[in-house]
Amino acid sequence: METLSLLADGFSxxxxxxxLFLAVVGCILGTVIGALPGLGPSNGVAILIPLxxxxxxxxxAALVLMxxxxxxxxxxGRISSILLNIPGDEPALMTTLDGxxxxxxxxxxxxxxxxxxxxxxxxxxATIGLILLAPMLARIAFLFGPAEYFAxxxxxxxxxxxxxxxxxxxxxxxxxxxxxxxxxxLDNNTxxxxxxxxxxxxxxxxxxxxxxVGLFAVTEVFVFIESHGKNSxxxxxxxxxxxxxxxxxxxxxxxxxxxxxxxxxxxLPGAGASLGSFMAYSAEKSLVRDNSQFGKGDVRGVAxxxxxxxxxxxxxxVPMLTLGVPGSGTTAVLLALLMTLNITPGPTLxxxxxxxxxxxxxxxxxxxxxxxxxxxxxxxLFVHILSVPPWVLLxxxxxxxxxxxxSLSGSxxxxxLMIGFGAMGxxxxxxxxxxxxxxxxxxxxxxxxxxxxxxxxxxxxxxxYLFSSGIAIGLWVAAVLGFVAPMxxxxxxxxxxxxxx
Amino acid sequence: xxxxxxGLVVIIVAAGYIFAASLTEVSFLSDPVGSKTFPYLIGxxxxxxxxxxxxxxxxxxxxxxxxxxxxxxxxxxxxVAYAYMLRPFGFIIPTALAAGMLSYQIRPRAIAAMLTGVxxxxxxxxxxxxxxxxxxxxxxxxxx
Amino acid sequence: xxxTVVKRLAAGVVLSVxxxxxxxxxxxxxxxxxxxxxxxxxRTIGKIMYDIxxxxxxxxxxxxxxxxxxxxxxxxxxxxxxxxxxxVAASSATATRLAQNKYGGxxxxxxxxxxxxxxxxxxxxxxxxxxYQSLTDLLDAVxxxxxxxxxxxxxxxxxxxxxxxxxxxxxxxxxxxxxxKYIGLDGGGDxxxxxxxxxxxxxxxxxxxxxxxxxxxxxxxxAVFTDDRIPGFDDIPTAKEQGIDVxxxxxxxxxxxxxxxxxxxxxxxxxxxxxxxxxxxxxxMEANGLxxxxxxxxxxxxxxxxxxxxIAQLSRDIGVIQ
Numbered sequence: 001m002e003t004l005s006l007l008a009d010g011f012s013x014x015x016x017x018x019x020l021f022l023a024v025v026g027c028i029l030g031t032v033i034g035a036l037p038g039l040g041p042s043n044g045v046a047i048l049i050p051l052x053x054x055x056x057x058x059x060x061a062a063l064v065l066m067x068x069x070x071x072x073x074x075x076x077g078r079i080s081s082i083l084l085n086i087p088g089d090e091p092a093l094m095t096t097l098d099g100x101x102x103x104x105x106x107x108x109x110x111x112x113x114x115x116x117x118x119x120x121x122x123x124x125x126a127t128i129g130l131i132l133l134a135p136m137l138a139r140i141a142f143l144f145g146p147a148e149y150f151a152x153x154x155x156x157x158x159x160x161x162x163x164x165x166x167x168x169x170x171x172x173x174x175x176x177x178x179x180x181x182x183x184x185x186l187d188n189n190t191x192x193x194x195x196x197x198x199x200x201x202x203x204x205x206x207x208x209x210x211x212x213v214g215l216f217a218v219t220e221v222f223v224f225i226e227s228h229g230k231n232s233x234x235x236x237x238x239x240x241x242x243x244x245x246x247x248x249x250x251x252x253x254x255x256x257x258x259x260x261x262x263x264x265x266x267x268l269p270g271a272g273a274s275l276g277s278f279m280a281y282s283a284e285k286s287l288v289r290d291n292s293q294f295g296k297g298d299v300r301g302v303a304x305x306x307x308x309x310x311x312x313x314x315x316x317x318v319p320m321l322t323l324g325v326p327g328s329g330t331t332a333v334l335l336a337l338l339m340t341l342n343i344t345p346g347p348t349l350x351x352x353x354x355x356x357x358x359x360x361x362x363x364x365x366x367x368x369x370x371x372x373x374x375x376x377x378x379x380x381l382f383v384h385i386l387s388v389p390p391w392v393l394l395x396x397x398x399x400x401x402x403x404x405x406x407s408l409s410g411s412x413x414x415x416x417l418m419i420g421f422g423a424m425g426x427x428x429x430x431x432x433x434x435x436x437x438x439x440x441x442x443x444x445x446x447x448x449x450x451x452x453x454x455x456x457x458x459x460x461x462x463x464x465y466l467f468s469s470g471i472a473i474g475l476w477v478a479a480v481l482g483f484v485a486p487m488x489x490x491x492x493x494x495x496x497x498x499x500x501x
Numbered sequence: 502x503x504x505x506x507x508g509l510v511v512i513i514v515a516a517g518y519i520f521a522a523s524l525t526e527v528s529f530l531s532d533p534v535g536s537k538t539f540p541y542l543i544g545x546x547x548x549x550x551x552x553x554x555x556x557x558x559x560x561x562x563x564x565x566x567x568x569x570x571x572x573x574x575x576x577x578x579x580x581v582a583y584a585y586m587l588r589p590f591g592f593i594i595p596t597a598l599a600a601g602m603l604s605y606q607i608r609p610r611a612i613a614a615m616l617t618g619v620x621x622x623x624x625x626x627x628x629x630x631x632x633x634x635x636x637x638x639x640x641x642x643x644x645x
Numbered sequence: 646x647x648x649t650v651v652k653r654l655a656a657g658v659v660l661s662v663x664x665x666x667x668x669x670x671x672x673x674x675x676x677x678x679x680x681x682x683x684x685x686x687x688r689t690i691g692k693i694m695y696d697i698x699x700x701x702x703x704x705x706x707x708x709x710x711x712x713x714x715x716x717x718x719x720x721x722x723x724x725x726x727x728x729x730x731x732x733v734a735a736s737s738a739t740a741t742r743l744a745q746n747k748y749g750g751x752x753x754x755x756x757x758x759x760x761x762x763x764x765x766x767x768x769x770x771x772x773x774x775x776x777y778q779s780l781t782d783l784l785d786a787v788x789x790x791x792x793x794x795x796x797x798x799x800x801x802x803x804x805x806x807x808x809x810x811x812x813x814x815x816x817x818x819x820x821x822x823x824x825x826k827y828i829g830l831d832g833g834g835d836x837x838x839x840x841x842x843x844x845x846x847x848x849x850x851x852x853x854x855x856x857x858x859x860x861x862x863x864x865x866x867x868a869v870f871t872d873d874r875i876p877g878f879d880d881i882p883t884a885k886e887q888g889i890d891v892x893x894x895x896x897x898x899x900x901x902x903x904x905x906x907x908x909x910x911x912x913x914x915x916x917x918x919x920x921x922x923x924x925x926x927x928x929x930m931e932a933n934g935l936x937x938x939x940x941x942x943x944x945x946x947x948x949x950x951x952x953x954x955x956i957a958q959l960s961r962d963i964g965v966i967q
Contacts, residue, residue, distance in 0.1 A: 145844030169553035176547035191801040325834040346857020391608035395600035415584035454828040461533035
């Protein structure tokens with residue numbers, strides 16, 4: 001009951017007409033920013049922080065605007081994933097796998113509506129989880145030491161083979177490319193540069209956004225030059241836009257499961273939204289009875305990552321608010337915002353500044369509802385992107401990508417790197433080497449290495465430390481099963497399909 | 502054949518990677534795992550996976566014709582030039598040129614491509630500058 | 646992951662460096678992403694400078710992360726050497742990296758340091774349920790069995806958080822620094838989380854990172870590395886009191902390009918001094934766990950030269966640099 005009255009206080013702060021207006025503006029801006037390749041939730045929020053200050057917003061209003069942008073960008077990332085096969089930001093990466101095939105089959109609007117609903121379910125339930133469980137959940141972060149994190153990353157990689165490729169060896173090569181790239185830069189454990197070849201721009205490593213935009217957006221341009229725009233989702237005849245009630249209902253358990261997985265991934269500071277959407281997708285693929293359509297336009301393959309990444313976005317607020325530890329890039333920006341507003345998140349925030357916490361939670365709920373209401377009707381608008389002729393759309397996407405990447409560091413070097421990734425992506429695509437594992441490798445490689453090395457420092461090189469807790473053992477078992485199971489199940493699952501083909 | 506060649510390239514790159522990793526300075530304060538173990542492992546796994554690809558190659562992909570490759574190479578050249586021009590020449594002119602050339606490569610109609618280039622350049626500038634508030638510079642300093 | 650993720654936060658703001666440059670207002674470069682100490686320095690000092698009228702226009706903050714501040718340092722030295730409208734956030738980390746030659750051969754003489762107007766005191770922290778009651782308890786435990794204690798900090802191996810532990814152990818008569826177990830995490834908050842979870846035994850960090858956990862009763866601060874106890878935290882003993890003569894604070898300050906005129910240097914150091922003396926700054930320091938620390942202009946330059954020399958010597962002693 002106390003929670004409800006606190007929440008009511010939060011709403012009374014956040015629900016003023018001007019704040020509501022800011023929420024709508026933030027949601028629209030966020031959706032646009034999320035959909036543009038190269039601009040994702042975290043730089044979206046960062047871009048708009050100066051705006052919040054120049055408008056002279058007070059703390060609550062600034063928070064309302066920023067959370068609307070944050071959630072808006074999480075929603076928006078899926079749009080370009082589905083329509084163009086170009087993830088608008090890294091958590092939307094997994095949505096390309098089934099979303100784009102759906103669009104190619106003329107079901108773009110279904111995919112967009114479904115993913116919008118999945119995003120809403122994920123984000124909404126995660127916010128509820130945040131309300132009810134935040135202080136308790138913060139304790140989960142304490143349970144995860146280096147050994148547990150290492151096992152978690154291992155689990156992520158062990159299920160890679162089952163994703164997006166017919167050829168396991170090629171998926172392994174792709175993962176190695178990503179992991180190899182992630183090693184470039186300063187070695188966190190010694191402070192010494194590795195594999196940078198003396199290039200100062202590489203000291204901080206390769207930004208995965210440069211890789212994503214290169215491997216997806218720039219590659220797409222080359223593919224279009226080759227095919228003159230044939231065999232894509234562009235110009236595919238679209239059916240009438242309806243709400244795919246049947247698909248939504250079919251995905252209800254998918255959404256709930258994925259929300260749970262995503263939320264937990266978000267709560268762990270070392271995991272984040274990308275891992276949330278990835279784990280949700282691979283868990284769903286291995287749990288459902290008939291997964292033969294995954295990667296070819298299965299509706300559950302669209303719902304799972306979207307529910308997962310939006311739930312993770314909500315979950316990531318738990319450690320940010322209760323421990324002052326940002327669980328994702330975007331929460332790091334929100335943390336910065338809170339600190340510039342003279343609010344220091346930490347274990348005492350809930351008791352010291354309930355107005356801020358509950359105002360924030362209320363604005364999250366508001367942003368969510370606004371986004372759902374905006375996103376479903378806006379699908380009509382989004383799918384019009386597909387009727388833009390490719391000779392306008394593709395140069396446009398490229399230019400947007402350039403500006404997005406240029407805004408990271410203002411460096412020409414990153415742009416050249418991005419073009420390099422684009423060219424590499426073209427060859428890899430021709431050779432049927434999946435690019436998703438590359439991005440995951442870049443995203444998680446460093447963390448995986450760091451956690452192993454930290455664990456070994458703590459234990460003095462004793463390997464058994466990696467299995468020293470129940471959580472670690474459980475994750476190892478899951479990882480081994482995740483790696484081995486597909487090898488045995490493959491024969492059983494693929495065979496009947498071969499007959500129907 | 503393509504897969505075999507790909508496997509070979511991966512092996513050469515992985516070997517180079519392992520060599521580059523072996524040049525990493527060793528810190529006086531080293532941890533039990535060290536700076537080189539992970540890069541070695543990655544290189545090693547890549548080599549094994551590449552061998553597997555070479556032994557059991559997939560069907561040959563459809564490679565584009567030499568002419569198409571030339572057009573893709575030209576597109577790469579346009580993008581590289583664009584990357585270098587963005588800073589000194591402001592946003593509008595390089596963007597119009599690059600977008601126009603890319604458009605021409607996807608559909609070779611000169612006038613449409615020119616219009617696309619100029620339209621995209623001005624339109625995107627307006628969006629980035631005024632809707633998102635990025636600090637883009639339209640033209641080099643001192644032109645107007 | 647976080648580090649790379651966070652890198653792009655600067656996004657729009659950095660664009661102004663990349664593409665704009667025509668802005669007439671002064672600029673403060675935070676050589677890191679939003680949220681860290683340098684970002685705080687730029688935003689807070691910049692805002693107060695404008696609010697108290699020390700500058701005419703709001704100061705624009707630019708985040709330029711890279712190479713632990715090295716990218717911004719190189720940018721200032723090579724491209725902005727005579728820009729009189731530029732200030733750059735600096736801290737002990739800047740000095741440490743300059744002393745350890747981490748900025749590609751650049752030295753502290755390549756820019757002009759303006760001053761520091763606050764400092765985040767270094768602390769050693771353990772979880773509330775840890776057996777160590779004082780700094781000496783902890784150091785004795787390390788001396789008895791170095792494998793029994795792992796330290797966690799927010800900086801990489803060889804960074805300032807790590808050096809603080811080594812200095813303290815050195816003063817306590819323990820020199821086998823290779824035996825000391827230290828892990829570098831993404832930030833002080835991460836390190837404390839690991840300590841509360843029991844994965845590591847002690848945290849070396851800054852006061853501001855600890856305050857929230859201290860209030861909630863999750864941790865115990867064994868010592869602060871200041872000359873005197875910190876106002877507001879009078880029950881926390883200094884390391885000196887416990888016989889460990891180490892003073893290590895993370896000062897917050899600014900530097901400017903070397904090539905600017907003496908008048909411009911004077912103008913900026915006056916503005917910084919005015920901020921340091923303002924009530925707004927006092928309030929900001931209090932809110933962020935900073936202790937008073939005021940050295941501006943030539944006095945600061947002289948003091949810093951000595952500090953950098955000391956860190957360089959220590960780093961050579963422990964083998965972090967050759």
